[in-house]
Amino acid sequence: xxxxxxxxxxxxxxxxxxxxxxxxxxxxxxxxxxxxxxxxxxxxxxxxxxxxxxxxxxxxxxxxxxxxxxxxxxxxxxxxxxxxxxxxxxxxxxxxxxxxxxxxxxxxxxxxxxxxxxxxxxxxxxxxxxxxxxxxxxxxxxxxxxxxxxxxxxxxxxxxxxxxxxxxxxxxxxxxxxxxxxxxxxxxxxxxxxxxxxxxxxxxxxxxxxxxxxxxxxxxxxxxxxxxxxxxxxxxxxxxxxxxxxxxxxxxxxxxxxxxxxxxxxxxxxxxxxxxxxxxxxxxxxxxxxxxxxxxxxxxxxxxxxxxxxxxxxxxxxxxxxxxxxxxxxxxxxxxxxxxxxxxxxxxxxxxxxxxxxxxxxxxxxxxxxxxxxxxxxxxxxxxxx
Numbered sequence: 001x002x003x004x005x006x007x008x009x010x011x012x013x014x015x016x017x018x019x020x021x022x023x024x025x026x027x028x029x030x031x032x033x034x035x036x037x038x039x040x041x042x043x044x045x046x047x048x049x050x051x052x053x054x055x056x057x058x059x060x061x062x063x064x065x066x067x068x069x070x071x072x073x074x075x076x077x078x079x080x081x082x083x084x085x086x087x088x089x090x091x092x093x094x095x096x097x098x099x100x101x102x103x104x105x106x107x108x109x110x111x112x113x114x115x116x117x118x119x120x121x122x123x124x125x126x127x128x129x130x131x132x133x134x135x136x137x138x139x140x141x142x143x144x145x146x147x148x149x150x151x152x153x154x155x156x157x158x159x160x161x162x163x164x165x166x167x168x169x170x171x172x173x174x175x176x177x178x179x180x181x182x183x184x185x186x187x188x189x190x191x192x193x194x195x196x197x198x199x200x201x202x203x204x205x206x207x208x209x210x211x212x213x214x215x216x217x218x219x220x221x222x223x224x225x226x227x228x229x230x231x232x233x234x235x236x237x238x239x240x241x242x243x244x245x246x247x248x249x250x251x252x253x254x255x256x257x258x259x260x261x262x263x264x265x266x267x268x269x270x271x272x273x274x275x276x277x278x279x280x281x282x283x284x285x286x287x288x289x290x291x292x293x294x295x296x297x298x299x300x301x302x303x304x305x306x307x308x309x310x311x312x313x314x315x316x317x318x319x320x321x322x323x324x325x326x327x328x329x330x331x332x333x334x335x336x337x338x339x340x341x342x343x344x345x346x347x348x349x350x351x352x353x354x355x356x357x358x359x360x361x362x363x364x365x366x367x368x369x370x371x372x373x374x375x376x377x378x379x380x381x382x383x384x385x386x
Contacts, residue, residue: 036072038065039081049081049103062089072098080130082107087118087135093146095123102130105155105178110143112136112159117145124148124171132166135159140192141168142182151177156190158182163217164192165207172218173198184209187241188217189231197221197242209233212265213241214255224248234258237265238280244268250275257282260313261289262303269321272298277311279303284342285313286333291346292317294324300340301331308380309342310335310366315386316346322353326360330376332367338378339366346386354379 039052046053054068065078065085069092072078077099087110100119102108112118112135119125119132125146131154132143139145142159149169155178156166165182167174172193179190179202189207191197197218203226204215214231216223221242227250228239238255240247245266252263252275262280264270270290275298277287286303288295293314300311310333314321322343330340340363343349349357354377363376371378 032071032073034073034076035079036068036076037079037081038068038085040083041081049079052081056083056085058084059086060088061085062087062091065091069093069096069098072096074098077101079103080108080110084109084111087112087116090117091119093119093121093123093125095121097123097125099126099128100130101128102154104129105131105153109133112143114158114160117141117161118143118159119145121146124150124169126150126152127154128152129154131155131157132159133157135161135166137161140164142166144169149173151175153177156180156182160184163187165189165209167191168193170194171196174202175200177202179204179207179215181206183207184211184213184217186211188213188215189233190215191218192216193218193221195219199223199226202226204228204231204239207231209241212236213239214257215239217241219243221245221247223250226250227253228255228263229253231255232257236260238262238282240264240266242266244270246271247275248273252277252280252287254279254281256280259283261285261287262305263287264290266290266293269293270295272296274298277301277303281305283307285309285311286335287311289313289315291315292321294321295328296324297327299329299331300333301329303333305335305338305342307337308335308345308378309338309340310368311340313338313342313345315344315380317343317349318347319349319353322349322357325357328361330361330363330366332365334367334369336370337368337374338371338380339368339375340377342374342378342380344378344380345382348379348381351379 117137135142142161214233238257262282270293
């Protein structure tokens with residue numbers, strides 16, 4: 001082949017290669033990752049709070065957060081660097097299973113501005129070291145609405161919803177978290193769980209519900225090492241409303257129910273161990289109202305009921321549970337009848353069972369202002385009215 005032809009072919013080959021570079025090659029694409037960072041520093045390459053993948057500016061940050069969610073691999077973690085993020089549109093994880101991780105609840109804040117729910121997902125979510133504040137919705141879950149919620153080391157403040165002022169989820173597991181001044185126009189001022197709420201080492205203060213569960217409304221609740229103060233429900237369970245509950249080493253102070261169970265209302269069984277109830281108020285069951293209950297090694301002081309059971313009303317107690325109602329201290333509780341404890345209404349215990357309760361617990365300074373013979377224990381014999 002003549003040399004000129006070889007040169008022409010070489011030139012054509014080179015042009016084809018250049019054409020591939022400029023025409024066929026895809027544009028730059030941001031890679032997804034297991035760890036994505038969003039923060040307030042300018043981003044270049046990403047991968048840390050010093051150099052985040054996405055930059056927020058504290059105004060309308062939802063769009064940047066949505067992009068960050070998209071780039072976080074399923075099973076990965078979206079890291080929120082310190083700062084206050086303006087949530088003007090609800091963050092929708094759309095069922096994507098990722099962890100939302102803050103730097104610390106004291107420094108990393110998602111703010112709904114009193115105008116929008118903060119976070120929603122059709123799947124279960126995991127959050128840690130974040131503050132959710134001023135979330136608001138006419139629906140459920142002012143801060144979080146999800147099919148399941150696992151929350152650790154987080155703070156929820158002034159969130160509002162119809163059910164679950166802060167969190168609505170069929171199953172909620174909460175550890176080392178704080179709930180303050182959240183409210184529901186119906187159920188669960190802080191948390192509403194359709195099935196199970198499990199709470200450990202957490203604090204609930206000043207939460208309110210217009211119907212039941214000033215702090216927590218759940219079918220089944222398990223609470224340990226937690227504190228409930230100044231929570232309020234208009235009808236049932238100033239702090240907790242539940243079918244069955246197990247409470248261990250927890251403190252309930254100055255909670256109020258407009259009807260039943262100043263601290264706890266349980267439609268089934270309340271199992272309470274090594275806990276303290278002080279200054280709680282209701283019409284029935286100043287601290288606790290339950291169908292039946294196993295109450296041991298707990299202290300009830302200065303609780304008040306407007307009708308029956310200054311500290312406690314068990315309206316259908318069974319014999320086995322009554323044998324376990326022991327080792328408690330009841331001091332200066334007050335009601336018109338049953339200054340400390342009322343047993344019965346739906347099912348009244350026998351006199352010997354009531355006497356056993358009287359002997360198995362310590363009573364001091366309790367007052368029944370109308371039926372004074374029941375300063376400590378009342379047998380409410382109105383079987384069949386429930």
